[in-house]
Amino acid sequence: MNGEIYNTVNELIKNGKLPHAILIDGGSASKRNELALYIASAFVCDRGIPCGICSDCQKAKNGSHPDIVVSDPELQNEKIFKIAAVRDIRKDAYILPNEAQHKVYILKNSDKMNIQAQNALLKIIEEPPPYARFILVCESRASLLETIMSRVTPFNLGADDYEINDEVAQKADELANRLAVALAGVTELDFMRLTAVFEKDKELLSPVLTSMQLIFRDAVAISSSSDLILSKHADTARLLASKFALRTLIELVKSTEHFFDCINKNANKNLLITRLCSVLRNTAYGA
Ligand SMILES: [Zn+2]
Incomplete structure:
Protein backbone atom coordinates (compact mmCIF):
# COMPACT_ATOMS: atom_id res chain seq x y z
CA MET A 1 0.00 0.00 0.00
CA LEU A 157 -1.44 6.07 3.99
CA GLY A 158 -4.32 3.75 4.81
CA ALA A 159 -5.23 2.13 8.08
CA ASP A 160 -2.82 2.57 10.91
CA ASP A 161 -0.70 -0.57 10.86
CA TYR A 162 0.94 0.42 14.08
CA GLU A 163 3.05 -2.47 15.27
CA ILE A 164 2.62 -3.26 18.89
CA ASN A 165 5.30 -4.73 21.07
CA ASP A 166 4.63 -7.11 23.95
CA GLU A 167 4.61 -4.35 26.53
CA VAL A 168 1.98 -2.33 24.66
CA ALA A 169 -0.05 -5.47 23.97
CA GLN A 170 -0.11 -6.34 27.66
CA LYS A 171 -1.02 -2.80 28.67
CA ALA A 172 -3.81 -2.79 26.09
CA ASP A 173 -5.08 -6.17 27.24
CA GLU A 174 -5.23 -5.07 30.89
CA LEU A 175 -6.98 -1.85 29.97
CA ALA A 176 -9.49 -3.76 27.81
CA ASN A 177 -10.26 -6.00 30.77
CA ARG A 178 -10.81 -3.06 33.11
CA LEU A 179 -13.02 -1.36 30.51
CA ALA A 180 -15.10 -4.51 30.10
CA VAL A 181 -15.52 -4.76 33.88
CA ALA A 182 -16.44 -1.07 34.03
CA LEU A 183 -19.02 -1.59 31.29
CA ALA A 184 -20.81 -4.01 33.60
CA GLY A 185 -20.70 -1.38 36.35
CA VAL A 186 -23.58 0.75 37.52
CA THR A 187 -22.47 4.13 36.23
CA GLU A 188 -20.44 5.16 33.22
CA LEU A 189 -17.99 7.12 35.37
CA ASP A 190 -15.43 4.34 35.81
CA PHE A 191 -15.48 3.60 32.11
CA MET A 192 -14.97 7.23 31.22
CA ARG A 193 -12.12 7.61 33.68
CA LEU A 194 -10.34 4.67 32.08
CA THR A 195 -10.66 6.13 28.59
CA ALA A 196 -8.57 9.14 29.70
CA VAL A 197 -5.51 6.99 28.91
CA PHE A 198 -6.32 7.27 25.20
CA GLU A 199 -5.92 11.03 25.25
CA LYS A 200 -2.21 10.51 25.85
CA ASP A 201 -1.86 7.40 23.76
CA LYS A 202 -4.30 7.21 20.87
CA GLU A 203 -2.36 4.32 19.36
CA LEU A 204 -3.65 2.14 22.19
CA LEU A 205 -7.19 2.31 20.83
CA SER A 206 -6.83 -0.46 18.22
CA PRO A 207 -5.13 -3.05 20.45
CA VAL A 208 -7.58 -2.29 23.28
CA LEU A 209 -10.53 -2.77 20.93
CA THR A 210 -9.03 -6.05 19.76
CA SER A 211 -8.76 -7.35 23.32
CA MET A 212 -12.20 -6.05 24.26
CA GLN A 213 -13.79 -7.73 21.30
CA LEU A 214 -12.19 -11.00 22.34
CA ILE A 215 -13.65 -10.65 25.85
CA PHE A 216 -17.11 -9.93 24.38
CA ARG A 217 -16.77 -12.99 22.15
CA ASP A 218 -15.89 -15.07 25.17
CA ALA A 219 -19.01 -13.78 26.92
CA VAL A 220 -21.03 -14.81 23.88
CA ALA A 221 -19.40 -18.25 24.05
CA ILE A 222 -20.21 -18.64 27.74
CA SER A 223 -23.77 -17.49 27.15
CA SER A 224 -24.11 -20.06 24.38
CA SER A 225 -22.73 -22.79 26.68
CA SER A 226 -19.46 -23.10 24.80
CA ASP A 227 -16.30 -23.51 26.81
CA LEU A 228 -14.03 -22.14 24.11
CA ILE A 229 -12.53 -19.14 25.94
CA LEU A 230 -9.97 -17.25 23.88
CA SER A 231 -9.12 -14.22 26.00
CA LYS A 232 -7.11 -14.18 29.22
CA HIS A 233 -10.10 -12.81 31.05
CA ALA A 234 -12.56 -15.63 31.56
CA ASP A 235 -13.80 -14.06 34.82
CA THR A 236 -14.72 -10.84 33.08
CA ALA A 237 -16.40 -12.75 30.27
CA ARG A 238 -18.42 -14.68 32.88
CA LEU A 239 -19.35 -11.41 34.57
CA LEU A 240 -20.62 -9.99 31.27
CA ALA A 241 -22.44 -13.21 30.45
CA SER A 242 -24.24 -13.08 33.80
CA LYS A 243 -25.15 -9.45 33.37
CA PHE A 244 -26.23 -9.17 29.73
CA ALA A 245 -28.50 -11.12 27.41
CA LEU A 246 -26.87 -13.09 24.61
CA ARG A 247 -28.39 -10.73 22.05
CA THR A 248 -26.75 -7.76 23.81
CA LEU A 249 -23.39 -9.48 23.93
CA ILE A 250 -23.56 -10.13 20.20
CA GLU A 251 -24.35 -6.44 19.69
CA LEU A 252 -21.30 -5.53 21.75
CA VAL A 253 -19.09 -7.61 19.48
CA LYS A 254 -20.65 -5.81 16.51
CA SER A 255 -20.07 -2.43 18.12
CA THR A 256 -16.35 -3.07 18.41
CA GLU A 257 -16.42 -4.16 14.78
CA HIS A 258 -17.94 -0.81 13.90
CA PHE A 259 -15.07 1.01 15.62
CA PHE A 260 -12.53 -0.97 13.60
CA ASP A 261 -14.35 0.07 10.45
CA CYS A 262 -14.11 3.70 11.49
CA ILE A 263 -10.39 3.36 12.26
CA ASN A 264 -9.78 1.73 8.88
CA LYS A 265 -11.59 4.59 7.21
CA ASN A 266 -9.32 7.00 9.10
CA ALA A 267 -12.05 8.55 11.15
CA ASN A 268 -10.88 11.08 13.67
CA LYS A 269 -9.56 9.09 16.65
CA ASN A 270 -10.38 11.81 19.17
CA LEU A 271 -14.01 11.57 18.14
CA LEU A 272 -13.96 7.78 18.28
CA ILE A 273 -12.51 7.84 21.78
CA THR A 274 -15.21 10.28 22.90
CA ARG A 275 -17.88 8.05 21.40
CA LEU A 276 -16.51 4.78 22.75
CA CYS A 277 -18.23 5.10 26.11
CA SER A 278 -21.63 6.23 24.83
CA VAL A 279 -21.77 3.69 22.02
CA LEU A 280 -20.86 0.72 24.22
CA ARG A 281 -23.12 1.84 27.09
CA ASN A 282 -26.01 2.38 24.72
CA THR A 283 -25.44 -1.04 23.22
CA ALA A 284 -25.31 -2.63 26.65
CA TYR A 285 -28.16 -0.78 28.32
CA GLY A 286 -30.23 0.55 25.43
CA ALA A 287 -30.10 4.14 24.22
ZN1 LIG B 1 19.49 15.47 -3.07
Whole structure:
Protein backbone atom coordinates (compact mmCIF):
# COMPACT_ATOMS: atom_id res chain seq x y z
CA MET A 1 0.00 0.00 0.00
CA ASN A 2 2.65 2.52 1.07
CA GLY A 3 4.90 1.28 -1.70
CA GLU A 4 2.22 2.31 -4.17
CA ILE A 5 2.13 5.81 -2.74
CA TYR A 6 5.90 6.16 -3.09
CA ASN A 7 5.64 4.91 -6.69
CA THR A 8 3.02 7.56 -7.41
CA VAL A 9 5.09 10.26 -5.72
CA ASN A 10 8.23 9.18 -7.61
CA GLU A 11 6.33 9.28 -10.87
CA LEU A 12 5.16 12.83 -10.11
CA ILE A 13 8.69 13.86 -9.16
CA LYS A 14 10.14 12.35 -12.34
CA ASN A 15 7.65 14.25 -14.49
CA GLY A 16 8.11 17.47 -12.54
CA LYS A 17 4.45 17.35 -11.55
CA LEU A 18 4.67 17.26 -7.79
CA PRO A 19 1.80 19.56 -6.74
CA HIS A 20 2.45 22.67 -4.68
CA ALA A 21 0.01 21.69 -1.95
CA ILE A 22 -0.11 18.14 -0.63
CA LEU A 23 -2.04 16.49 2.18
CA ILE A 24 -0.81 13.37 3.91
CA ASP A 25 -3.18 11.52 6.24
CA GLY A 26 -3.82 8.01 7.51
CA GLY A 27 -1.15 5.55 8.58
CA SER A 28 0.94 6.12 11.68
CA ALA A 29 2.51 9.44 12.68
CA SER A 30 5.98 8.16 11.81
CA LYS A 31 4.89 6.99 8.34
CA ARG A 32 3.23 10.34 7.65
CA ASN A 33 6.33 12.22 8.75
CA GLU A 34 8.54 9.95 6.69
CA LEU A 35 6.55 10.64 3.53
CA ALA A 36 6.40 14.38 4.29
CA LEU A 37 10.17 14.48 4.65
CA TYR A 38 10.64 12.49 1.46
CA ILE A 39 8.50 14.94 -0.52
CA ALA A 40 10.11 17.96 1.15
CA SER A 41 13.53 16.56 0.21
CA ALA A 42 12.38 16.20 -3.39
CA PHE A 43 11.45 19.88 -3.40
CA VAL A 44 14.85 21.03 -2.12
CA CYS A 45 17.15 18.38 -3.62
CA ASP A 46 19.78 19.64 -6.03
CA ARG A 47 18.85 16.87 -8.43
CA GLY A 48 15.14 17.07 -7.56
CA ILE A 49 14.65 13.35 -7.02
CA PRO A 50 15.48 13.22 -3.83
CA CYS A 51 18.97 11.77 -4.14
CA GLY A 52 19.65 11.44 -0.43
CA ILE A 53 23.29 12.44 -0.79
CA CYS A 54 23.44 16.11 -1.81
CA SER A 55 23.81 18.68 0.95
CA ASP A 56 20.16 19.72 0.59
CA CYS A 57 19.00 16.13 1.13
CA GLN A 58 21.40 15.74 4.05
CA LYS A 59 20.15 18.89 5.71
CA ALA A 60 16.56 17.88 5.08
CA LYS A 61 17.26 14.59 6.80
CA ASN A 62 18.93 16.29 9.78
CA GLY A 63 16.11 18.76 10.12
CA SER A 64 18.50 21.64 9.49
CA HIS A 65 17.50 22.77 6.02
CA PRO A 66 16.73 26.51 6.14
CA ASP A 67 14.12 26.18 3.40
CA ILE A 68 12.11 23.47 5.11
CA VAL A 69 9.94 24.99 7.80
CA VAL A 70 8.09 22.68 10.14
CA SER A 71 5.11 24.08 12.00
CA ASP A 72 3.52 21.89 14.64
CA PRO A 73 1.32 23.05 17.52
CA GLU A 74 2.48 20.07 19.58
CA LEU A 75 6.01 21.46 19.64
CA GLN A 76 4.63 24.52 21.44
CA ASN A 77 2.42 22.40 23.66
CA GLU A 78 -0.59 23.91 21.97
CA LYS A 79 -3.78 21.93 21.51
CA ILE A 80 -4.82 23.77 18.37
CA PHE A 81 -3.05 25.01 15.27
CA LYS A 82 -3.51 28.72 15.79
CA ILE A 83 -4.31 31.31 13.18
CA ALA A 84 -1.25 33.26 14.39
CA ALA A 85 0.96 30.35 13.34
CA VAL A 86 -0.69 30.32 9.91
CA ARG A 87 -0.12 34.05 9.58
CA ASP A 88 3.57 33.59 10.46
CA ILE A 89 3.85 31.03 7.70
CA ARG A 90 2.16 33.38 5.28
CA LYS A 91 4.56 36.18 6.12
CA ASP A 92 7.56 33.89 5.91
CA ALA A 93 6.42 32.47 2.57
CA TYR A 94 7.07 35.83 0.92
CA ILE A 95 10.74 35.71 1.84
CA LEU A 96 12.74 34.02 -0.92
CA PRO A 97 14.32 30.63 -0.25
CA ASN A 98 17.84 30.66 1.16
CA GLU A 99 19.50 27.81 -0.65
CA ALA A 100 17.05 25.68 -2.55
CA GLN A 101 14.69 26.33 -5.42
CA HIS A 102 11.71 25.90 -3.18
CA LYS A 103 10.59 26.82 0.25
CA VAL A 104 8.70 24.00 1.89
CA TYR A 105 6.23 24.27 4.74
CA ILE A 106 5.37 21.10 6.61
CA LEU A 107 2.24 21.72 8.65
CA LYS A 108 1.88 18.96 11.17
CA ASN A 109 -1.42 18.38 12.97
CA SER A 110 -3.07 20.60 10.41
CA ASP A 111 -6.41 19.00 11.31
CA LYS A 112 -6.15 20.94 14.55
CA MET A 113 -6.79 24.22 12.75
CA ASN A 114 -10.12 25.89 13.42
CA ILE A 115 -12.11 27.36 10.54
CA GLN A 116 -10.46 30.77 10.79
CA ALA A 117 -6.98 29.27 10.65
CA GLN A 118 -7.99 27.07 7.72
CA ASN A 119 -9.35 30.07 5.85
CA ALA A 120 -6.10 31.92 6.44
CA LEU A 121 -4.21 28.91 5.11
CA LEU A 122 -6.50 28.74 2.12
CA LYS A 123 -5.43 32.23 1.08
CA ILE A 124 -1.79 31.18 0.90
CA ILE A 125 -2.31 27.89 -0.88
CA GLU A 126 -4.65 29.50 -3.39
CA GLU A 127 -2.14 32.12 -4.45
CA PRO A 128 1.25 31.07 -3.19
CA PRO A 129 4.56 32.66 -4.12
CA PRO A 130 5.87 30.59 -7.07
CA TYR A 131 8.57 28.83 -5.03
CA ALA A 132 6.40 27.95 -1.99
CA ARG A 133 5.29 24.38 -1.32
CA PHE A 134 2.94 23.14 1.38
CA ILE A 135 2.67 19.72 2.93
CA LEU A 136 -0.24 19.30 5.31
CA VAL A 137 0.16 16.35 7.64
CA CYS A 138 -2.61 15.05 9.86
CA GLU A 139 -4.23 11.94 11.23
CA SER A 140 -7.47 12.46 9.33
CA ARG A 141 -8.72 14.86 6.71
CA ALA A 142 -12.21 14.68 8.20
CA SER A 143 -12.04 18.07 9.90
CA LEU A 144 -10.56 19.95 6.94
CA LEU A 145 -12.74 22.33 4.95
CA GLU A 146 -13.85 21.27 1.50
CA THR A 147 -12.22 24.40 0.12
CA ILE A 148 -8.87 23.21 1.51
CA MET A 149 -9.44 19.70 0.20
CA SER A 150 -10.14 21.07 -3.28
CA ARG A 151 -6.73 22.77 -3.31
CA VAL A 152 -4.54 19.94 -2.07
CA THR A 153 -3.48 16.64 -3.56
CA PRO A 154 -4.19 14.05 -0.88
CA PHE A 155 -2.16 10.96 -0.12
CA ASN A 156 -3.74 8.54 2.30
CA LEU A 157 -1.44 6.07 3.99
CA GLY A 158 -4.32 3.75 4.81
CA ALA A 159 -5.23 2.13 8.08
CA ASP A 160 -2.82 2.57 10.91
CA ASP A 161 -0.70 -0.57 10.86
CA TYR A 162 0.94 0.42 14.08
CA GLU A 163 3.05 -2.47 15.27
CA ILE A 164 2.62 -3.26 18.89
CA ASN A 165 5.30 -4.73 21.07
CA ASP A 166 4.63 -7.11 23.95
CA GLU A 167 4.61 -4.35 26.53
CA VAL A 168 1.98 -2.33 24.66
CA ALA A 169 -0.05 -5.47 23.97
CA GLN A 170 -0.11 -6.34 27.66
CA LYS A 171 -1.02 -2.80 28.67
CA ALA A 172 -3.81 -2.79 26.09
CA ASP A 173 -5.08 -6.17 27.24
CA GLU A 174 -5.23 -5.07 30.89
CA LEU A 175 -6.98 -1.85 29.97
CA ALA A 176 -9.49 -3.76 27.81
CA ASN A 177 -10.26 -6.00 30.77
CA ARG A 178 -10.81 -3.06 33.11
CA LEU A 179 -13.02 -1.36 30.51
CA ALA A 180 -15.10 -4.51 30.10
CA VAL A 181 -15.52 -4.76 33.88
CA ALA A 182 -16.44 -1.07 34.03
CA LEU A 183 -19.02 -1.59 31.29
CA ALA A 184 -20.81 -4.01 33.60
CA GLY A 185 -20.70 -1.38 36.35
CA VAL A 186 -23.58 0.75 37.52
CA THR A 187 -22.47 4.13 36.23
CA GLU A 188 -20.44 5.16 33.22
CA LEU A 189 -17.99 7.12 35.37
CA ASP A 190 -15.43 4.34 35.81
CA PHE A 191 -15.48 3.60 32.11
CA MET A 192 -14.97 7.23 31.22
CA ARG A 193 -12.12 7.61 33.68
CA LEU A 194 -10.34 4.67 32.08
CA THR A 195 -10.66 6.13 28.59
CA ALA A 196 -8.57 9.14 29.70
CA VAL A 197 -5.51 6.99 28.91
CA PHE A 198 -6.32 7.27 25.20
CA GLU A 199 -5.92 11.03 25.25
CA LYS A 200 -2.21 10.51 25.85
CA ASP A 201 -1.86 7.40 23.76
CA LYS A 202 -4.30 7.21 20.87
CA GLU A 203 -2.36 4.32 19.36
CA LEU A 204 -3.65 2.14 22.19
CA LEU A 205 -7.19 2.31 20.83
CA SER A 206 -6.83 -0.46 18.22
CA PRO A 207 -5.13 -3.05 20.45
CA VAL A 208 -7.58 -2.29 23.28
CA LEU A 209 -10.53 -2.77 20.93
CA THR A 210 -9.03 -6.05 19.76
CA SER A 211 -8.76 -7.35 23.32
CA MET A 212 -12.20 -6.05 24.26
CA GLN A 213 -13.79 -7.73 21.30
CA LEU A 214 -12.19 -11.00 22.34
CA ILE A 215 -13.65 -10.65 25.85
CA PHE A 216 -17.11 -9.93 24.38
CA ARG A 217 -16.77 -12.99 22.15
CA ASP A 218 -15.89 -15.07 25.17
CA ALA A 219 -19.01 -13.78 26.92
CA VAL A 220 -21.03 -14.81 23.88
CA ALA A 221 -19.40 -18.25 24.05
CA ILE A 222 -20.21 -18.64 27.74
CA SER A 223 -23.77 -17.49 27.15
CA SER A 224 -24.11 -20.06 24.38
CA SER A 225 -22.73 -22.79 26.68
CA SER A 226 -19.46 -23.10 24.80
CA ASP A 227 -16.30 -23.51 26.81
CA LEU A 228 -14.03 -22.14 24.11
CA ILE A 229 -12.53 -19.14 25.94
CA LEU A 230 -9.97 -17.25 23.88
CA SER A 231 -9.12 -14.22 26.00
CA LYS A 232 -7.11 -14.18 29.22
CA HIS A 233 -10.10 -12.81 31.05
CA ALA A 234 -12.56 -15.63 31.56
CA ASP A 235 -13.80 -14.06 34.82
CA THR A 236 -14.72 -10.84 33.08
CA ALA A 237 -16.40 -12.75 30.27
CA ARG A 238 -18.42 -14.68 32.88
CA LEU A 239 -19.35 -11.41 34.57
CA LEU A 240 -20.62 -9.99 31.27
CA ALA A 241 -22.44 -13.21 30.45
CA SER A 242 -24.24 -13.08 33.80
CA LYS A 243 -25.15 -9.45 33.37
CA PHE A 244 -26.23 -9.17 29.73
CA ALA A 245 -28.50 -11.12 27.41
CA LEU A 246 -26.87 -13.09 24.61
CA ARG A 247 -28.39 -10.73 22.05
CA THR A 248 -26.75 -7.76 23.81
CA LEU A 249 -23.39 -9.48 23.93
CA ILE A 250 -23.56 -10.13 20.20
CA GLU A 251 -24.35 -6.44 19.69
CA LEU A 252 -21.30 -5.53 21.75
CA VAL A 253 -19.09 -7.61 19.48
CA LYS A 254 -20.65 -5.81 16.51
CA SER A 255 -20.07 -2.43 18.12
CA THR A 256 -16.35 -3.07 18.41
CA GLU A 257 -16.42 -4.16 14.78
CA HIS A 258 -17.94 -0.81 13.90
CA PHE A 259 -15.07 1.01 15.62
CA PHE A 260 -12.53 -0.97 13.60
CA ASP A 261 -14.35 0.07 10.45
CA CYS A 262 -14.11 3.70 11.49
CA ILE A 263 -10.39 3.36 12.26
CA ASN A 264 -9.78 1.73 8.88
CA LYS A 265 -11.59 4.59 7.21
CA ASN A 266 -9.32 7.00 9.10
CA ALA A 267 -12.05 8.55 11.15
CA ASN A 268 -10.88 11.08 13.67
CA LYS A 269 -9.56 9.09 16.65
CA ASN A 270 -10.38 11.81 19.17
CA LEU A 271 -14.01 11.57 18.14
CA LEU A 272 -13.96 7.78 18.28
CA ILE A 273 -12.51 7.84 21.78
CA THR A 274 -15.21 10.28 22.90
CA ARG A 275 -17.88 8.05 21.40
CA LEU A 276 -16.51 4.78 22.75
CA CYS A 277 -18.23 5.10 26.11
CA SER A 278 -21.63 6.23 24.83
CA VAL A 279 -21.77 3.69 22.02
CA LEU A 280 -20.86 0.72 24.22
CA ARG A 281 -23.12 1.84 27.09
CA ASN A 282 -26.01 2.38 24.72
CA THR A 283 -25.44 -1.04 23.22
CA ALA A 284 -25.31 -2.63 26.65
CA TYR A 285 -28.16 -0.78 28.32
CA GLY A 286 -30.23 0.55 25.43
CA ALA A 287 -30.10 4.14 24.22
ZN1 LIG B 1 19.49 15.47 -3.07
